[in-house]
Amino acid sequence: xxxxxxxxxxxxxxxxxxxxxxxxxxxxxxxxxxxxxxxxxxxxxxxxxxxxxxxxxxxxxxxxxxxxxxxxxxxxxxxxxxxxxxxxxxxxxxxxxxxxxxxxxxxxxxxxxxxxxxxxxxxxxxxxxxxxxxxxxxxxxxxxxxxxxxxxxxxxxxxxxxxxxxxxxxxxxxxxxxxxxxxxxxxxxxxxxxxxxxxxxxxxxxxxxxxxxxxxxxxxxxxxxxxxxxxxxxxxxxxxxxxxxxxxxxxxxxxxxxxxxxxxxxxxxxxxxxxxxxxxxxxxxxxxx
Amino acid sequence: xxxxxxxxxxxxxxxxxxxxxxxxxxxxxxxxxxxxxxxxxxxxxxxxxxxxxxxxxxxxxxxxxxxxxxxxxxxxxxxxxxxxxxxxxxxxxxxxxxxxxxxxxxxxxxxxxxxxxxxxxxxxxxxxxxxxxxxxxxxxxxxxxxxxxxxxxxxxxxxxxxxxxxxxxxxxxxxxxxxxxxxxxxxxxxxxxxxxxxxxxxxxxxxxxxxxxxxxxxxxxxxxxxxxxxxxxxxxxxxxxxxxxxxxxxxxxxxxxxxxxxxxxxxxxxxxxxxxxxxxxxxxxxxxxxxxxxxxxxxxxxxxxxxxxxxxxxxxxxxxxxxxxxxxxxx
Numbered sequence: 001x002x003x004x005x006x007x008x009x010x011x012x013x014x015x016x017x018x019x020x021x022x023x024x025x026x027x028x029x030x031x032x033x034x035x036x037x038x039x040x041x042x043x044x045x046x047x048x049x050x051x052x053x054x055x056x057x058x059x060x061x062x063x064x065x066x067x068x069x070x071x072x073x074x075x076x077x078x079x080x081x082x083x084x085x086x087x088x089x090x091x092x093x094x095x096x097x098x099x100x101x102x103x104x105x106x107x108x109x110x111x112x113x114x115x116x117x118x119x120x121x122x123x124x125x126x127x128x129x130x131x132x133x134x135x136x137x138x139x140x141x142x143x144x145x146x147x148x149x150x151x152x153x154x155x156x157x158x159x160x161x162x163x164x165x166x167x168x169x170x171x172x173x174x175x176x177x178x179x180x181x182x183x184x185x186x187x188x189x190x191x192x193x194x195x196x197x198x199x200x201x202x203x204x205x206x207x208x209x210x211x212x213x214x215x216x217x218x219x220x221x222x223x224x225x226x227x228x229x230x231x232x233x234x235x236x237x238x239x240x241x242x243x244x245x246x247x248x249x250x251x252x253x254x255x256x257x258x259x260x261x262x263x264x265x266x267x268x269x270x271x272x273x274x275x276x277x278x279x280x281x282x283x284x285x286x287x288x289x
Numbered sequence: 290x291x292x293x294x295x296x297x298x299x300x301x302x303x304x305x306x307x308x309x310x311x312x313x314x315x316x317x318x319x320x321x322x323x324x325x326x327x328x329x330x331x332x333x334x335x336x337x338x339x340x341x342x343x344x345x346x347x348x349x350x351x352x353x354x355x356x357x358x359x360x361x362x363x364x365x366x367x368x369x370x371x372x373x374x375x376x377x378x379x380x381x382x383x384x385x386x387x388x389x390x391x392x393x394x395x396x397x398x399x400x401x402x403x404x405x406x407x408x409x410x411x412x413x414x415x416x417x418x419x420x421x422x423x424x425x426x427x428x429x430x431x432x433x434x435x436x437x438x439x440x441x442x443x444x445x446x447x448x449x450x451x452x453x454x455x456x457x458x459x460x461x462x463x464x465x466x467x468x469x470x471x472x473x474x475x476x477x478x479x480x481x482x483x484x485x486x487x488x489x490x491x492x493x494x495x496x497x498x499x500x501x502x503x504x505x506x507x508x509x510x511x512x513x514x515x516x517x518x519x520x521x522x523x524x525x526x527x528x529x530x531x532x533x534x535x536x537x538x539x540x541x542x543x544x545x546x547x548x549x550x551x552x553x554x555x556x557x558x559x560x561x562x563x564x565x566x567x568x569x570x571x572x573x574x575x576x577x578x579x580x581x582x583x584x585x586x587x588x589x590x591x592x593x594x595x596x597x598x599x600x601x602x603x604x605x606x607x608x609x610x611x612x613x614x615x616x617x618x619x620x
Contacts, residue, residue, distance in 0.1 A: 004541040005575035006568055058564065112379050123379075131537045132564040134571050244537035251537075 013138025018236025020145035022228035025207030030163040039097040043074030045104025128199035128252030198252035209259040216270035235259035347393035351591040396420035401442035446515035452484035498618035511588040544572035554583030554615035583615025
């Protein structure tokens with residue numbers, strides 16, 4: 001049996017996104033920036049809608065550029081709230097998430113209600129819709145993912161240091177804030193290219209669940225990035241395959257459910273941290289430190 | 290003497306009236322102005338009421354609006370809720386829309402759940418405002434079922450089936466405006482005859498397409514009545530409503546169909562996104578079959594009021610010409 005061309009295109013694009021999201025997400029989770037990523041994800045909708053209104057076109061690169069712009073803006077807003085008010089981190093994130101998502105939904109429903117030509121189907125960015133990805137779209141997603149991986153490879157040492165011991169990093173003269181911003185921006189980029197796959201509401205799962213699952217399997221950063229990337233890849237491809245086999249099934253929820261299943265399996269069977277390993281106790285030391 | 294002096298009283302400076310009285314005057318004149326404006330408004334309203342057609346109907350889609358215009362003629366002012374190019378499946382009502390609907394003498398909707406997001410509002414309105422859902426009045430056995438008790442709402446593509454609707458609208462208009470009843474019935478009968486003539490014309494046009502190429506691939510399943518009436522197989526990438534998503538399996542299935550049947554053209558709809566069709570063409574190209582985009586079809590919305598396809602009659606004709614040309618029928 002040959003794999004249909006469209007499935008191949010979509011799977012290739014989404015696999016690259018899944019892997020890169022897992023890797024970038026690992027650093028984000030280690031730096032405790034998962035919620036900021038979620039805020040950025042919800043903010044993309046406003047940018048996608050604005051990009052459509054401004055350009056009047058539905059080309060994926062244009063829409064994603066808009067999404068990235070609004071994601072970065074929301075992160076900027078988050079930084080400002082933190083700096084100039086006494087709002088705590090979780091509250092600030094909730095504010096930014098709520099406001100930016102509200103703007104996005106308002107714009108989207110306005111576009112549908114006014115029936116702006118070509119606006120039909122923009123809601124697909126809410127839950128993800130990969131079936132209509134063209135080869136050019138998939139190449140764009142894969143290209144950005146590879147660029148993000150390259151950025152991680154270049155800045156891994158700095159990112160790890162800042163993630164694990166920001167105080168020490170600052171004391172030894174590292175530009176902690178700059179590394180931090182770069183890291184969060186990178187998470188925002190991954191969230192944006194993950195949009196077609198999982199949609200604004202669910203895309204965070206792609207940068208959060210694989211790292212958390214991977215963390216159960218290993219204590220070292222390098223392997224964690226790899227494992228997390230692989231989990232992301234498997235989840236993403238599984239989502240595409242599921243929506244390819246079952247008619248009229250959105251891709252995003254399938255990706256999230258697969259990732260969650262892998263997380264659950266990890267919870268049970270991971271060496272040392274898993275439920276089974278704990279039950280069995282130290283009689284079977286499964287890890288070699 | 291004092292009195293002597295009073296003969297020639299010293300000239301006092303004239304009181305500076307403007308300044309002293311200005312506040313009161315301003316208030317008074319403002320009140321007067323307001324009163325005048327109110328009168329003017331009342332007069333204008335009375336005047337325009339005299340000149341306005343007796344029935345103000347609000348229609349949901351451009352297609353229904355056209356139907357009401359054809360039947361109502363001069364006696365009915367038709368206000369159309371959705372502008373041209375709007376997808377009625379996903380249209381959500383704004384508060385202003387609810388207001389327009391509530392003030393109407395008659396609300397005309399397409400029915401059969403075409404206006405998916407408006408159904409509830411229309412149902413609630415139906416208890417207070419005279420209303421009619423056109424396709425709901427069609428005989429059930431002539432409708433195409435989608436699921437149990439759910440029917441495909443795109444009935445206007447079968448001109449013969451749609452020709453039953455003018456009478457339905459005429460009867461409803463007659464209850465709202467009994468004085469115009471005879472006129473409505475006459476116009477409805479004329480329009481039904483026009484639609485039947487159109488039906489015959491469309492049938493002959495489609496028949497000119499070689500029978501093995503009579504496959505119509507569109508973005509969503511809007512053309513099933515059209516296919517049944519004019520003998521052409523129809524396939525939509527999305528389901529009957531644009532609200533249901535096309536999955537990869539749908540795309541793959543259609544690529545197969547398009548390649549094996551060597552279908553020459555796909556058709557974009559004016560009110561639906563063409564992204565799925567773009568992916569479909571790419572899939573077919575990868576298997577060595579070039580599919581053309583055979584022009585835009587009017588599906589759930591007519592063209593703009595100034596365009597060439599402002600009426601259903603014109604839109605159906607344009608659709609059929611695009612299909613005949615795209616699938617290689619006779620010019």
